[in-house]
Amino acid sequence: MTYCLQKDRPIAVFxxxxxxxxxxxxxxxxxxxxxxxxxxDSKHAPYGIxxxxxxxxxxxxxxxxxxxxxxxxxxxxxxxxxxAAVRSLREMYPYIPIVGIEPAVKPAVLSGEHPRVLVMATxxxxxxxxxKRLMEQYESQAELIPxxxxxxxxxxxxxxxxxxxxHRYLTELLYEYSxxxxxxxxxGCTHYPFATxxxxxxxxxxxxxxxxxxxxxxxxxxxxxxxxxxRGELRKGQVTFENSLEGAGKExxxxxxxxxEL
Ligand code: DGL
Numbered sequence: 001m002t003y004c005l006q007k008d009r010p011i012a013v014f015x016x017x018x019x020x021x022x023x024x025x026x027x028x029x030x031x032x033x034x035x036x037x038x039x040x041d042s043k044h045a046p047y048g049i050x051x052x053x054x055x056x057x058x059x060x061x062x063x064x065x066x067x068x069x070x071x072x073x074x075x076x077x078x079x080x081x082x083x084a085a086v087r088s089l090r091e092m093y094p095y096i097p098i099v100g101i102e103p104a105v106k107p108a109v110l111s112g113e114h115p116r117v118l119v120m121a122t123x124x125x126x127x128x129x130x131x132k133r134l135m136e137q138y139e140s141q142a143e144l145i146p147x148x149x150x151x152x153x154x155x156x157x158x159x160x161x162x163x164x165x166x167h168r169y170l171t172e173l174l175y176e177y178s179x180x181x182x183x184x185x186x187x188g189c190t191h192y193p194f195a196t197x198x199x200x201x202x203x204x205x206x207x208x209x210x211x212x213x214x215x216x217x218x219x220x221x222x223x224x225x226x227x228x229x230x231r232g233e234l235r236k237g238q239v240t241f242e243n244s245l246e247g248a249g250k251e252x253x254x255x256x257x258x259x260x261e262l
Contacts, residue, residue: 073099
């Protein structure tokens, strides 16, 4: 396939649903002049409780759809999809800038002296070798506690960010850590930054919270710069929202999440 990368094409951002908006926010913040196509596969969400091969296939299908629209780069704004498919995507499209996201374990470990760090992610991300290898690198410098959070993304996917149900879910999920000091939390799923306030309420205001959104956005900026693909003009770019679940109000929710103060 011949694929011509052009500066004036949009950057594609993909997630299993609306969570990748936490990464899109960072991209728009540092590259406001760029256009973006945000595609959420809410029809097949959640990815985090599926098996790896299924997530790999869904992610490749989403990437093909975005590349068919001529995007000049792809941000896989989903930790689960990144661990299942980013390597395959880079093999299939070696000439297109592709950036994945991974849990921000390193900055969390370096945030204190031998901190206790809770790593919250989907069951699939927690099981994957990618995260295990990452945690092994830092296990002598911190106490790392992996915590699968099945069901947490569903609250965000419904736009239920402040309700009592979310508070009850987190109180139960984090019960054993709420009275036993946790120094830092890694949000290893792009949906979770939208629950930051509630996580703090349960674990305490002292807790430092890390997610990989800003680093991922910087990495895409770096690759585009290297490839001479940054627009570099004074303009306000546009964001187009697409979702596999039509008519479910996902675009409205995405716009709300993009504007939300965290
Ligand atoms: N937002 C995704 C992530 O970063 C996963 C949510 C899901 O389970 O689909 O892992």
